[in-house]
Amino acid sequence: MKSGGAPRRLEGLAFVAPFLLLYGVVLIWPLLMGIGISFHRADLFGAREWIGLGNYATALADPVVHQAIGNTLLLALLIVPPLTALALLLALALNRATRGAAVFRGIFFSSSVLSVTIVTLIWRFILTPDAGLLAVAADALGREPLPFLSDQALVIPAIAITTIWWSLGFPIMLFLAGLQQVPADVYEAAALDRAGRWTTFRHITLPAIRRTLLLVVMLQTVGQLQLFGQAQLLTGGGPGGGSRTIVLAIFEVAFGRWELGYATALAEILFAMILVVTLLQYWLVTRREDAG
Template identity: 70%
Template sequence: MSPARRRDYQGLAFVAPFLLLYLFLLIYPLLRGIVTSFQRADPFGGGRFIGFDNYTQLAADPVFHQSLLNTFAFAAMVVIPLTLLTLLLALALNKPTRGAAWYRGLFFAPSVLSVTIVTLIWRFVLAPDAGLVGEVMQATGGAPIPFLSDPALVKPAIALTTIWWSFGLPMMLFLAGLQQIPEDVYEAAALDNASKWATFWRVTLPSLRRTVLLVVMLQTAAQLQLFGQAQLLTSGGPNGASRPVVLFIFESAFVRWQLGYASAAAEILFMLILLVTLVQYWTVTRRQDA
């Protein structure tokens, strides 16, 4: 065996454990889900092939339509504000001081909490009768606000919870991007008497373009899969006003035991996430090439 071929086999043996786990944990479930989406399947019996019937039923299901709209509403309410807020926060905390390091740790702390802890905290904050906001409203003579039972307020309330929980990773990505910008670029801008706004708009933001794209793509994919906050805070209510697609999939699979129907909804969500991510990437890279 030649040395080059031996190195190839050694490299393959080195990555084989990861490839096997990847195939078993990601590729096989994906392919199995595609197959199941064309079946009428339940946990207690084998699947029966029914073609595109599950997809046809989803196309006419108003509950699924509402969950899709809710999912995109959640993504719009979270991704844009979260990106802007964490960028501003990273700009403010990009300093080599002890105080800035302490605040970075403070703002990153919520991201290490589980979704159960996060929803418990915000339930205590948003509950209209004994929550923090309700107590403040009553102390000031106002009426309690039903954040989790008003269809007009429940999605912003869950979005606020998600933003608070998700500060950590985007902030750290922006901080890493800021620290990669050479100092001499800022020195050149200062010599040209550029204002802070001009420096941000023409130096900082173009240098962070790839980081902004990464944050937006990661957060869009994450928020299109929002689940735990809606399930634990509202169970999708009131009247389905806060039911995202993943909660719809969960209810179809583990409440109504319609595994094929749930798999079809999951495949539609997967294609939507893939499509949205590719469109975002194509749009940004096209502007860079223009």
């Protein structure tokens, strides 16, 4: 038995080696290179000068970065909980083997296949205060159109609504996949015990799809912390930086000012933010499971 263990391990390594090699080349090596560049004053033409933690110190004192991080966290807070709740409610409503449910599943998923350019064009036609759909409706009601894309108090909620509309399809599919794994006889037993809908959802459905719920929250959190296209195409980060996200700030620093080292430092800060938030979410959920 011992003599056959080593060849089997080598066979297993041979199977996973192509993936590990690709993973290292595409993800691990660029990550290590990025960390190295973040300690330099570098530009896009290859010039580098070692400055240690200088880029990070600049980022910590930069009010533009503070505003971008605040906008990013606010957008994630406005998007992830409503998106998760709405996707779960729609998945519960569409978890039926009927033709109508299949049609609506396709309709809700259709927005997810659109590019961010198409999505922003659609919502520009809706939100533009002079000739947009909401402006026409406001005029018909005798009210002043709201400047959704030029008011600092409205631009973040406008981008959040746009993103929720665009991102709704994929979480619905994940929740539907999780709901369809719950055994039907469990619901039949609950019905025989005369359990209400809320009781059934709380004590049967929600525990059964807890892992799916965690997956959706983590994926959406990671995605929304990297929000870029909507802010760039809808508002360009304005007004007054009121919709500038951290990824948009990285883009402006790298390709607008050509400060590659500083932009890489900002990217590493974003990576640390994503890592801390996702690990915190995972720890909170697993702690509750262990306590339960």
